[in-house]
Amino acid sequence: MLRVKGIHKSFEDFKAVSGANLTVEAGQLVAVIGPNGAGKTTLFNLITGQLKADRGKIIFKDEDISKLPPYEICRKGIARSFQIANIFPRLTVFRNVQVSVLSQQRKSVRLFRPAETLAVEETNTILEDVGLSDKADATAGSLAHGDQSTLEIAIALGNKPELVVLDEPTAGMSPEETAATMELIRRLAGSQGLTILFCEHDMEVVFNVAESIMVMHQGITIIQGGPDEVRNSARVQECYLGGA
Amino acid sequence: MSKGIFSLKSFGPIAALLIALVILPSIIPRFYIYILAVIFVTALLAMSLNMVVGHGGLFQFHHGAFYGVGAYTVALMLTKTSLPVWVGFVAAPFVAAFVGLLIGLFCVRLTRLYFGMLQISLGSLIWAIAFRWYSFTGGDDGIHGIPLPSLISSTTGAYYFGLILLIISLIVMFLIFKSPFGATLQAIRDNPERCEAIGINVRRHQLIAIVIATFFAGIAGVLFVVVEGSVFPDLLFWVFSLEIFVMCLLGGWFTFAGPILGAAIMISLRTFAGIYTEYWTMILGIMLILLIFFLPEGVWGYLVEKFGFQRKKSLEKERQ
Numbered sequence: 238m239l240r241v242k243g244i245h246k247s248f249e250d251f252k253a254v255s256g257a258n259l260t261v262e263a264g265q266l267v268a269v270i271g272p273n274g275a276g277k278t279t280l281f282n283l284i285t286g287q288l289k290a291d292r293g294k295i296i297f298k299d300e301d302i303s304k305l306p307p308y309e310i311c312r313k314g315i316a317r318s319f320q321i322a323n324i325f326p327r328l329t330v331f332r333n334v335q336v337s338v339l340s341q342q343r344k345s346v347r348l349f350r351p352a353e354t355l356a357v358e359e360t361n362t363i364l365e366d367v368g369l370s371d372k373a374d375a376t377a378g379s380l381a382h383g384d385q386s387t388l389e390i391a392i393a394l395g396n397k398p399e400l401v402v403l404d405e406p407t408a409g410m411s412p413e414e415t416a417a418t419m420e421l422i423r424r425l426a427g428s429q430g431l432t433i434l435f436c437e438h439d440m441e442v443v444f445n446v447a448e449s450i451m452v453m454h455q456g457i458t459i460i461q462g463g464p465d466e467v468r469n470s471a472r473v474q475e476c477y478l479g480g481a
Numbered sequence: 482m483s484k485g486i487f488s489l490k491s492f493g494p495i496a497a498l499l500i501a502l503v504i505l506p507s508i509i510p511r512f513y514i515y516i517l518a519v520i521f522v523t524a525l526l527a528m529s530l531n532m533v534v535g536h537g538g539l540f541q542f543h544h545g546a547f548y549g550v551g552a553y554t555v556a557l558m559l560t561k562t563s564l565p566v567w568v569g570f571v572a573a574p575f576v577a578a579f580v581g582l583l584i585g586l587f588c589v590r591l592t593r594l595y596f597g598m599l600q601i602s603l604g605s606l607i608w609a610i611a612f613r614w615y616s617f618t619g620g621d622d623g624i625h626g627i628p629l630p631s632l633i634s635s636t637t638g639a640y641y642f643g644l645i646l647l648i649i650s651l652i653v654m655f656l657i658f659k660s661p662f663g664a665t666l667q668a669i670r671d672n673p674e675r676c677e678a679i680g681i682n683v684r685r686h687q688l689i690a691i692v693i694a695t696f697f698a699g700i701a702g703v704l705f706v707v708v709e710g711s712v713f714p715d716l717l718f719w720v721f722s723l724e725i726f727v728m729c730l731l732g733g734w735f736t737f738a739g740p741i742l743g744a745a746i747m748i749s750l751r752t753f754a755g756i757y758t759e760y761w762t763m764i765l766g767i768m769l770i771l772l773i774f775f776l777p778e779g780v781w782g783y784l785v786e787k788f789g790f791q792r793k794k795s796l797e798k799e800r801q
């Protein structure tokens with residue numbers, strides 16, 4: 238479904254991503270792991286268009302999306318969450334998700350229908366799925382950190398994506414919140430059949446969830462394979478236990 | 482109207498205010514009728530600006546330019562052509578919106594402060610045309626004695642005309658504020674980057690917002706001509722745009738009705754303080770500083786926070 242081929246991105250002279258490859262098949266739950274600064278966020282920003290690649294290709298459903306602006310990439314069916322909560326702080330939790338649903342339904346330029354009556358069911362379903370229903374009327378900016386990260390995911394789901402890209406969904410979460418979030422991700426991948434790509438710096442979190450794991454180190458893809466293959470890879474051992 | 486949009490709770494006070502405004506001209510002196518009419522015009526203008534500033538998060542620094550374009554369009558059509566009056570009235574908002582579209586097309590390519598700076602430059606260009614082109618616009622003298630239909634040429638007539646147009650405009654603006662477009666616009670204000678990521682073409686939405694806002698500024702321009710019977714280049718001068726901007730900040734730019742309050746306060750201040758002092762711009766500056774430090778959400782925003790918030794809290798308690 239998604240193929241990243243030899244992608245490169247430099248900031249000034251610094252090579253943040255220099256040769257990353259990634260394959261995500263439809264229905265898969267894929268994780269990208271690597272220590273902080275490995276280039277995971279940069280890679281995701283390249284995939285969803287916030288950054289433009291210097292070199293390389295990003296193919297989504299047989300189409301090169303590497304030159305498209307973020308909103309067009311989203312419309313092709315890729316939605317994302319951000320590592321640092323990137324929500325609409327002055328709007329309610331409900332509205333945060335609703336805006337995303339309205340965009341997906343192409344209703345965001347309607348002028349004379351009350352928004353209150355549109356996309357309500359879809360929005361409520363998502364809030365229920367992620368467990369934010371009871372906070373629907375709260376101002377998003379006032380939520381606790383963990384809830385803001387959950388809202389991040391909810392906003393992404395509002396786009397009814399085929400592929401969801403989650404950038405460190407558990408960043409800054411307590412162990413309990415982390416467990417709950419991973420459970421949510423597993424559930425979304427399972428029951429809703431979503432294709433999910435997420436990244437993590439903590440390896441342990443990933444191994445019992447992901448079907449396929451891509452390991453990144455200093456901007457380069459070291460390996461992509463199943464959990465066992467990755468765990469036993471000599472090069473991964475080297476990077477994580479030795480040099481890194 | 483569909484339920485929930487115009488809540489019953491606010492219906493009482495609004496109805497009372499409307500009745501008062503309808504009756505007032507028969508009991509107050511003409512000068513005050515005139516001042517109220519000026520407040521209507523300015524309130525509409527400030528409300529139109531707030532659509533892009535408060536709800537859209539755009540640095541629309543030269544909104545007065547579009548107001549001026551609207552006013553000049555009416556003035557020129559009424560004095561230089563023999564077209565029916567209503568044609569000029571209808572054309573003005575469209576001309577203002579068209580100029581808004583042209584300038585907006587350039588501005589939305591830039592971010593924040595650069596957006597504002599480019600708009601000041603382009604708006605000042607229009608001001609320069611109005612100021613310099615004597616043979617067409619009357620230059621710095623402006624155009625006076627614009628012929629108006631007798632029904633609205635008296636102060637009271639202008640007052641009612643202004644009140645009606647203001648109310649209609651406010652209803653339309655409120656519908657837009659509450660629409661999916663309004664919601665999306667507020668989301669863009671809060672976080673344009675995130676909006677792009679959820680499939681929203683941010684620039685296009687901003688451009689639509691500018692066109693709508695400048696359309697209403699054009700209506701305010703029409704009202705100005707009706708109330709004053711004249712136009713002059715000061716309408717398009719950037720200092721006046723700053724004044725409208727302060728009205729939004731003063732009233733509360735994250736609220737819907739705040740700018741009306743801001744306009745009322747500013748016009749009253751200018752009218753009554755302006756008589757005694759020449760330092761109006763200085764007062765303006767001091768007010769802006771005080772606002773930024775003490776009332777960042779504006780008067781209305783402050784009231785909502787202080788009283789509206791408590792109401793919500795007590796509601797929550799009731800639920801438990």
Ligand SMILES: Nc1ncnc2c1ncn2[C@@H]1O[C@H](COP(=O)(O)OP(=O)(O)O)[C@@H](O)[C@H]1O
Nearest residue numbers: 248251253271272273274275276277278279280
């Ligand atoms: N906008 C930027 N400008 C300059 N350097 C950046 C920028 N974004 C990321 N970097 C650098 O690129 C490297 C990779 O960052 P990032 O992709 O955020 O890593 P990760 O998400 O894996 O922790 C880091 O060393 C970071 O400092």
Ligand SMILES: [Mg+2]
Nearest residue numbers: 277278320405
């Ligand atoms: Mg990161």
